[in-house]
Amino acid sequence: MRHTTFRQLKVFETIARHSSFTRAAEELYLTQPTVSMQIKQLTDIVGMPLFEQIGKRIFLTDAGHDLYNTCQEIFGSLERFEMVIADRKGLKKGRLRLSVITTAKYFVPRVLGPFCGRYPGVDISMEVANRERILERLNDNVDDLYILGQPPENLDTNSKAFMENPLVIVARSDHPLAKRKHIPLARIAEEPFIMREPGSGIRQATQQLFEQHDIPLRIKLELGSNEAIKQAIAGGLGIAALSLHTLALDGASGEFVILDVEGFPILRHWYIVYPAEKKLSVVAQAFYDYLVTEGRQVAESPFLEAAAHWPPEALAALKHRPEVKLGKKASKGRRVGMRR
Numbered sequence: 001m002r003h004t005t006f007r008q009l010k011v012f013e014t015i016a017r018h019s020s021f022t023r024a025a026e027e028l029y030l031t032q033p034t035v036s037m038q039i040k041q042l043t044d045i046v047g048m049p050l051f052e053q054i055g056k057r058i059f060l061t062d063a064g065h066d067l068y069n070t071c072q073e074i075f076g077s078l079e080r081f082e083m084v085i086a087d088r089k090g091l092k093k094g095r096l097r098l099s100v101i102t103t104a105k106y107f108v109p110r111v112l113g114p115f116c117g118r119y120p121g122v123d124i125s126m127e128v129a130n131r132e133r134i135l136e137r138l139n140d141n142v143d144d145l146y147i148l149g150q151p152p153e154n155l156d157t158n159s160k161a162f163m164e165n166p167l168v169i170v171a172r173s174d175h176p177l178a179k180r181k182h183i184p185l186a187r188i189a190e191e192p193f194i195m196r197e198p199g200s201g202i203r204q205a206t207q208q209l210f211e212q213h214d215i216p217l218r219i220k221l222e223l224g225s226n227e228a229i230k231q232a233i234a235g236g237l238g239i240a241a242l243s244l245h246t247l248a249l250d251g252a253s254g255e256f257v258i259l260d261v262e263g264f265p266i267l268r269h270w271y272i273v274y275p276a277e278k279k280l281s282v283v284a285q286a287f288y289d290y291l292v293t294e295g296r297q298v299a300e301s302p303f304l305e306a307a308a309h310w311p312p313e314a315l316a317a318l319k320h321r322p323e324v325k326l327g328k329k330a331s332k333g334r335r336v337g338m339r340r
Contacts, residue, residue, distance in 0.1 A: 004045050011038040012050065013071040016060055083282040093121035094283040097143040099134050100126060101201065103165075103226055104147045104270065106245045107299040114298055115290050122283050130224065132199045138273065144284035146273040149201035149243075156276040160288075163296045166265035167205055168258045170230075170247065171239040178257045185215050188261050192220035192238035194229050205266050206241040213263075230256070241266075270299075 014024040015035070025035045043050050050064040060068060083094035100108050105128050112124055127137065131148065138146050139155060151159035169188060177183055177191075189210060195217075196203045210217050220238050223229050226246045233240055234255055244265065247256060272291055274280065280288060 004042060008038050008042040008045075009071050009074065011035055012042055012067065013075065015039065015051070015058075016064065016068045016071075019058055021058070080281050087282045093119075094281060095123045095125065096145075096283050096287055098124065098126045098145055098147065098287075099137045099143045100128055100147040101131050101134050101149060102128055103149065103202070103243045103246060104128075106226075106243075108147060111291065111295045111299050114294075115287060118290075119283070119286065122286075130197065130199065131201050138275065141275055141278065144274065144281060145288060148271050148273055149268055150204075151271050151273055157273050158276050158278075159271045159273040160292055161269035161271050162292045163270045163299055165268040165270050166244045167202060167241050167268060168244050168247075168265050169239055169261045170233060170242050170256050171259050172233055172236060173254055173257045175239070175257065175259070177259055181260050183259060183261045185210060185213055185262055188239070188259070189215045189217055191218065193217050194221045194223060194232045194238045194240040195219050196226075196229070197222055197224050201268075202241055202243065205268060209263050209266060 011024065011028065011030070014027055015021055018024055018027070021032055021035050021039075024030075025032045028035070039050065046063060046067065048063040049061050050067060051058045052061055053059075079094060098108070108126065112126075116122060116124065127134075127143065129137075134146055134148060135152055135155070137143055138152065138157070148159075149165055151157060171178060171191075177188070195206070207217065221232055223232060226242060229240045229242065230246070232238065239259065241264075244258075247258075272288060274284075274288075
């Protein structure tokens, strides 16, 4: 391997990452014949096939998997070195790789704005996926940091709660229970429920509450995104438990109402997570510190701004809840805040 070039390894890593010669050529601004030649030369040096083709798809061989892991270590070490040198020069430069569950997409981009403004030399890549997929990436150590609604129980990780994540029962504004107070769980369980897919953190928390009271739920529909659930609610298909943050931009329309249900809001938290033995890069550590010290205020701001325009009845169910503290003017739809 002494005669292997950095360029060959980069070409190989890009092909392996995309499972495509064509996409690798596009990313690296090379012609496909050039890419093919680099891989042929690398294969000759290794002395074993790195890819196998089945139909129109390519797959890594065992040797290919070993080399891909080695490439990730090499390029990761070089990136960390570049960040350390930039930090010694008084700069923050490099790449930050984030993975966040789908509900976190409602506030994470807002949090990234000030961070990127402070460190313009930092490039961001963010994967948005369901909890199961994010846990797979966490287990494989694909990214720098992960934002979850609940830390994993079966993985050795470091986790830090940085913001509340209240779960509320949401219905269409003209729902028969919209103006009822202290709705019993048994009564709400009679309603058709719209749920996220199995494995969702919101689904787990909701089902756990009802199971603790031995009350079965009527799950009418399972959907894979919060936006799809909100559309289903608007269509009159049922009610759902959602993070309060998913409603940040919807209150002013008067389309939804938060039902006043016993046991709700379920107070959960947002966590920033990374593998226990992982040493954070300079950039990842900077974002971690920023999120746990300043990120909360930035993350909550879109909800606070939107809540100022919510009709009073949309927030009425939260007024007497200790988990969610409303400002004095909240009853007029002007201000709402989460307890510090």
